[in-house]
Amino acid sequence: MFVEINMSLKNKIFTIVLLSAIVLASCSKDDALPPIDNAIDLDGTLINDSSLAFPEKYLQSAGNVNPSTLDLEIPVVICAHGFSATTFEWNEFCEFAKSKQNIFTSQVLLGSHGRDYADFKAGTWQQWQQPIIDEYNKLRTLGYKKIYLAGASTGCALIIDIIKSNKINADVLKHIFLIDPIVVPSNKTMTLISVVGPILNYTEASKEKGENGFWYKYLPSQAIDQLNSVTQIIRKDLESGIKLPVNVGMTVYKSKKDNSADPISAVLIKKGLKLSNGSDVEVQMIDSDIHVVTRLRGRNVISDKDIENQKFVFNNMGDKI
Amino acid sequence: MKKYIFLFLGIMGLMQYAGAQIDTTKTDFSLAFRTKKYVGFYYLNGFSGDVSFQKVMDHKLHFGFNVATSLLGSGLASNAVTATEVEVSVSCFYRVHKRLQPMLRLNVGFANAHYGDAIFDDLPQNDMLLSFEPGIAYTFPQKQNRMKILLSGGYNFISGNGITGLGTVYPVYGAFSFFWKL
Numbered sequence: 001m002f003v004e005i006n007m008s009l010k011n012k013i014f015t016i017v018l019l020s021a022i023v024l025a026s027c028s029k030d031d032a033l034p035p036i037d038n039a040i041d042l043d044g045t046l047i048n049d050s051s052l053a054f055p056e057k058y059l060q061s062a063g064n065v066n067p068s069t070l071d072l073e074i075p076v077v078i079c080a081h082g083f084s085a086t087t088f089e090w091n092e093f094c095e096f097a098k099s100k101q102n103i104f105t106s107q108v109l110l111g112s113h114g115r116d117y118a119d120f121k122a123g124t125w126q127q128w129q130q131p132i133i134d135e136y137n138k139l140r141t142l143g144y145k146k147i148y149l150a151g152a153s154t155g156c157a158l159i160i161d162i163i164k165s166n167k168i169n170a171d172v173l174k175h176i177f178l179i180d181p182i183v184v185p186s187n188k189t190m191t192l193i194s195v196v197g198p199i200l201n202y203t204e205a206s207k208e209k210g211e212n213g214f215w216y217k218y219l220p221s222q223a224i225d226q227l228n229s230v231t232q233i234i235r236k237d238l239e240s241g242i243k244l245p246v247n248v249g250m251t252v253y254k255s256k257k258d259n260s261a262d263p264i265s266a267v268l269i270k271k272g273l274k275l276s277n278g279s280d281v282e283v284q285m286i287d288s289d290i291h292v293v294t295r296l297r298g299r300n301v302i303s304d305k306d307i308e309n310q311k312f313v314f315n316n317m318g319d320k321i
Numbered sequence: 322m323k324k325y326i327f328l329f330l331g332i333m334g335l336m337q338y339a340g341a342q343i344d345t346t347k348t349d350f351s352l353a354f355r356t357k358k359y360v361g362f363y364y365l366n367g368f369s370g371d372v373s374f375q376k377v378m379d380h381k382l383h384f385g386f387n388v389a390t391s392l393l394g395s396g397l398a399s400n401a402v403t404a405t406e407v408e409v410s411v412s413c414f415y416r417v418h419k420r421l422q423p424m425l426r427l428n429v430g431f432a433n434a435h436y437g438d439a440i441f442d443d444l445p446q447n448d449m450l451l452s453f454e455p456g457i458a459y460t461f462p463q464k465q466n467r468m469k470i471l472l473s474g475g476y477n478f479i480s481g482n483g484i485t486g487l488g489t490v491y492p493v494y495g496a497f498s499f500f501w502k503l
Contacts, residue, residue, distance in 0.1 A: 184362075186482040188491045191361025232361060239399040256443050262483030263444050264402060267436045272400040285440050289484075 034202050034218035036117060042086070043218050049086040049114025051107060058087055058107040061138035075146040075174070075321045076104040076139055080132050082153030082182075082292060083227050084205065086114040088214035089152050089295050096314045103321055106135050110155070112223075113216075121220035125230040129158040129167075136168050148321060149176045152292045153261055154227060156181030157234045160273070163244060164237050170245035177317050178252045180292050182261035183235050183268045185228075193228050197221030210298035238272025250281040251320060253313050257289035284316070347375045351469065353500040357389050359491035363401060364394030369498050373414075383412040387428065391489075403435040404489035408450055414458065424471065426454040432481075434489045448487035451478045454496065469500040 038044035051058035060076050077097060079090035087107040097103040108131045112123025132149070139147055151159040156178040162168055163176070189196075202220045244250060250273065254266035263285070270283045286293050286309050293309045296302045353369040367389030373380040390396070390405040408430030415423045430450040436442075456473025460466050473496045481487035 184483070184488055186484065186488075188361075188480045188482070191359075191491060192493060228361070239395060239401045241400055257484045259482065259484060262481075262488040263441075264434070264436070264483055264488040267402055267438075267441050267444070268400070270438060271402070283438075283440060285443065 032201065033117065034204065036218065040212050041217050042114065042213050043117040043120070043216050045116050047213050048116075049088075049109050049214075051087045051109045052114060058109070059135060059138075060104045060106045060144075061135055061142060065142075067142055067144070071104075072143045072145055074102060074104055074144075075148055076106060076144050077148040077150050077177075077317075077321065078106045078108055078132060078135050078139070080108050080149070080151045080155030080158060081110060081113070082155055084113070084120070084216040084219060084223070085152070086214050088298070089292060090150070091295075092297055092310070093150070093294055093314060093317075096318070100318055103318070106139070108132050108135050110158070117216070117218055117220065120216055121222050123223065123226065125158070125226045128154070128226070129162065132158060133162060133167050136173075140169065140172050145172055146174050146321075147172050148174055150179070150317070151177070151181065152179045152294065153182050154230070157183065157230050160234050160237070160242065160269075161230065163248075164234075164242045170248055173245065173248050175249040175251070175320055176244070177320075178250065178269070179294050179313070180255050180258055180261050181252060181265050181269060182227075183231055183238065183265035184262040185231060186259050186262045190224060190228050191232075193221055193224045197225055208298060208300045210300070214298060235268060238268045240272075242273045243278075244273065244275050244281070246276040249275065249320070251316070252281060252283045253286055253293060253316075254283065255286050255288040255290060255293050258291045259289075260291040284313075286313070349373045349380060350503040351500040352503060353471070353498040355387055355389055355496060355498045356394070357387075357406075357494055357496040360493040360495070362491045363391045363396070363404060363489065365389035365391050365404065365406060366393035367406075369500075371412075371500060373417075380417045381414055383410075383414060385410045385412065387430070402489060403437075404432065404487075405434075406430060406432045406450060406490075408452075410454075420460045420462070422458040422460070424456045424458055424473070426456065426473065426475075428452045428454060428475070432487050432490050434487055445481065445483065445485070445487050448481050448490055449479055450490065452476060452494075453478070456496070458500075467502040469502070471496075471498040471500065473498070 036043045038046045055062040081089040087109050090107050094105040097105045111127035111130050112119045149159050200221050202218045205219055207215055252266055252269055266283050273281050288309050294313050296306055296310055351371040355367055355369045357365045369387045371383050371385040373383040387408045391401050392403050395401040396403055408428040410426050410428045412424050412426035432448045432450050434446055452475045454473045454475035456471050458469055458471040461468040475494045477492050480492040481490040
C-alpha cells in the first residue's frame with residue numbers, strides 16, 4: 001500500500017496507460033463470430049445469393065453464350081449492387097428492363113458478397129469490384145456493342161474507380177448510371193474505423209424484415225475499413241478530376257435525404273467528373289429520404305412518392321438506353 | 322509511422338527548453354496561421370487570433386477566433402467543395418510562463434459550404450460548430466519569445482450527416498497553428 005501511494009508520477013502514468021490498455025483489450029470482442037442465425041441470415045453458411053447457383057439467370061454472359069447478331073445489337077446493362085447487399089437490389093430494375101423487351105441485364109454479384117461472414121470479412125474492395133470488370137469483358141468478347149454500367153451506392157464508387165483507373169476498354173461502353181452513389185458517408189464516424197475497428201470487431205446493421213437473407217446483417221470492421229478506403233480514394237480522385245471516356249455519358253440520381261450516402265456525394269461527382277468534352281455530367285436530385293431510390297422491395301414502408309420516384313428513375317434510364 | 326517518430330523526437334527535443342521562463346505583458350495579442358485536417362476529409366487553412374490578459378487569471382485564460390476554409394486547403398486548385406468555418410474560442414493554458422504549455426480549448430462557431438449549383442440548394446449549407454480541442458503549445462526563445470506553435474486535436478460534438486447537418490463537418494480533426502505575438 002505504502003509503495004503504491006508513493007509511486008512517482010511516471011509510474012502513475014505508466015499504470016494508467018497499462019490499465020487503459022487492459023480495459024480496452026477486454027472490451028474487444030476479438031475475433032469472435034457474431035450471433036449468426038444460419039436459418040435466416042445471409043451471413044451464415046446456408047443462405048447464399050442465388051446468382052452463385054444459377055449464374056445463367058443473372059448474367060447475360062452466362063445465360064446466352066452464343067448470342068445472335070441481333071442479340072449483340074441489344075443494349076446490356078451491368079448492374080452492380082451496394083455494400084453488404086446482393087443481386088436482389090437490382091431485381092426490380094431487371095424486371096422493368098425485361099418488360100421493355102429490348103434491354104438485357106447482367107446482375108453482378110460483387111466479390112465477397114452474397115456468401116458468408118468469413119468471405120465478407122476477408123474481401124478487399126478490389127475483389128468486390130472484379131466481377132463487374134469480368135462481366136464487362138465477357139460481354140465485350142462475346143461481341144455486345146452497347147454496354148451500360150449501373151451502380152447502386154458502393155457499386156457506384158467501384159464503377160468510378162474502374163473508369164478512372166482504365167480497368168476496362170470502354171469502346172462499347174455507352175452510359176453510366178449512378179443511383180445514390182457513396183463518396184462521402186452520412187455516418188462520419190466511419191472514417192475512424194481503423195482506430196475503433198479492432199475494438200468493435202463487427203457492427204450489426206439494422207435491417208427490415210423483408211431484407212433478411214439479402215443483405216449481410218453483421219458488418220466486420222475489416223469490410224467497413226475497405227468501404228472507407230474506396231470512398232476515400234474516389235473522393236481524392238474526384239478532387240483531382242476524372243474524365244469519362246469518349247462518347248460515354250453519365251446520369252447520377254441522388255436522394256436528397258440519404259442516411260447512408262451523404263447527398264454531398266452528388267456535389268463531389270458533379271464537380272469532379274466530366275464528360276470527355278469537358279461538359280458536366282447530368283445529376284438528378286430526387287426528393288426522397290431513402291437510400292437507393294430504385295429498390296423498394298423488402299422495405300417495411302413504401303410511400304406513393306417512393307413508387308413515383310422509382311418509376312421516374314427507371315423510365316429516365318430506359319429513355320437513355 | 323515515421324512522421325510520428327519524428328513528432329515524438331521533436332517534442333522530446335522541445336522539452337529540453339520547456340522549463341525556461343517567459344515574460345508576459347499586461348495584454349498579449351497574437352495572430353496565427355492555422356491548418357486544420359479532418360480525419361478522413363479536407364484540409365482547411367486560415368488564421369487565428371488570440372488575446373490574453375494579466376488581469377484575467379495571469380494569462381492563463383485566452384480568448385480567440387479561428388477562420389479556416391478549404392479554399393486555402395483541399396480546395397486549392399482542386400474540385401473540393403468550398404467549406405468555411407468561423408469560430409470563437411476560450412482556451413485555458415497551463416504553465417503560462419514556461420515554454421511548453423498544455424492547453425484546453427472550447428470552440429463555438431458556424432460552418433458553411435458552397436456547392437456551386439442551384440440543384441443542390443435543398444441540401445444543408447450551414448451548421449453550428451461546437452468542439453473541444455486539447456493541445457500543446459511551445460514558445461520559441463528566438464525573436465523575444467514572439468513565436469509559438471500549437472499542436473492540437475479536436476472533437477466536433479456536432480458533425481453533419483448531410484440531412485440535418487452539414488456534410489463537410491467531420492467529428493475528429495487535428496490542427497497546427499503558428500502564432501506571432503504582436
